[in-house]
Amino acid sequence: MVETRVIDGKASAASLRRRVAAAAAELAARSGIVPGLAAVLVGADPASEIYVRSKAKATREAGLAGFEHRLPAAASEAELLALVAKLNADPAIDGILVQLPLPPQIDPQRIIAALDPAKDVDGFHAENVGRLWSGGRALVPCTPWGCLVLLRETTGTLAGAEAVVIGRSNIVGKPMAALLLAEHCTVTLAHSRSRDLPAIARRADILVAAAGRAELVRGSWIKQGATVIDVGINRVAGDGGKSRLVGDVAFAEALGIAGAITPVPGGVGPMTIACLLRNTLIAACRRRGLPEPAV
Numbered sequence: 001m002v003e004t005r006v007i008d009g010k011a012s013a014a015s016l017r018r019r020v021a022a023a024a025a026e027l028a029a030r031s032g033i034v035p036g037l038a039a040v041l042v043g044a045d046p047a048s049e050i051y052v053r054s055k056a057k058a059t060r061e062a063g064l065a066g067f068e069h070r071l072p073a074a075a076s077e078a079e080l081l082a083l084v085a086k087l088n089a090d091p092a093i094d095g096i097l098v099q100l101p102l103p104p105q106i107d108p109q110r111i112i113a114a115l116d117p118a119k120d121v122d123g124f125h126a127e128n129v130g131r132l133w134s135g136g137r138a139l140v141p142c143t144p145w146g147c148l149v150l151l152r153e154t155t156g157t158l159a160g161a162e163a164v165v166i167g168r169s170n171i172v173g174k175p176m177a178a179l180l181l182a183e184h185c186t187v188t189l190a191h192s193r194s195r196d197l198p199a200i201a202r203r204a205d206i207l208v209a210a211a212g213r214a215e216l217v218r219g220s221w222i223k224q225g226a227t228v229i230d231v232g233i234n235r236v237a238g239d240g241g242k243s244r245l246v247g248d249v250a251f252a253e254a255l256g257i258a259g260a261i262t263p264v265p266g267g268v269g270p271m272t273i274a275c276l277l278r279n280t281l282i283a284a285c286r287r288r289g290l291p292e293p294a295v
């Protein structure tokens with residue numbers, strides 16, 4: 001048995017937000033620039049509504065300018081492309097975030113391709129993806145960046161570690177693998193079709209679970225002392241007819257085996273918005289050729 005450290009994502013996110021706010025205040029004092037973030041929501045998906053609202057609040061609190069754009073659920077792809085073109089051309093906007101998922105009549109890849117890569121604070125545009133994999137100056141997707149910040153804070157250097165990422169989404173799994181590779185980890189990108197997932201997971205010094213399957217990763221899949229980052233947010237039926245949130249890792253089983261683990265909620269989740277603010281600040285500086293704050 002090991003003593004498992006529960007990683008406090010709320011505290012790390014608050015600390016990152018304070019660093020972003022301090023750098024934004026300095027930028028405003030020095031050059032009068034207030035980075036602007038536009039969030040675009042199509043339709044009224046309840047989870048997306050909550051997410052966009054908490055983004056708006058965090059944006060204000062960090063001293064950035066937040067703009068919200070809402071289109072009806074029946075909006076056409078052409079309407080959304082027209083809005084993206086307007087935001088691309090607007091000098092007050094440094095970051096554009098189009099909330100996913102989009103309604104079925106809109107192809108997300110066409111929308112992402114239309115974003116100005118310099119304003120793509122989600123890091124989803126092919127230009128940013130290519131820069132991330134080739135070691136260039138990318139805007140990096142927020143959730144994997146948040147995971148990396150937690151890992152660095154928890155384990156110090158990652159060089160040489162065996163890292164296993166479960167899940168190959170464009171938003172989390174693939175960019176997470178790229179970031180861990182850049183940190184000199186030996187990276188395995190596993191997924192639902194991988195043969196003997198438990199055996200692959202057991203190799204990991206660093207295990208990132210981003211498969212979107214409730215409690216997929218069992219205690220027996222975890223190597224003694226491994227650092228486990230749980231990206232999953234799954235709503236499952238709980239006691240008394242109430243639902244509860246669980247991650248992709250069976251948290252109670254991991255205690256006493258993992259060296260450190262992120263809880264759900266309160267682990268990776270709070271980091272995502274903090275990283276979005278960081279990306280907006282960085283985009284504002286890069287677009288103007290100003291030095292980037294180290295946040």
Ligand code: GUN
Nearest residue numbers: 097098099100101122142
């Ligand atoms: N939907 C779920 N996660 C994300 C994200 O990181 N960015 C955007 N734009 N939409 C999402």
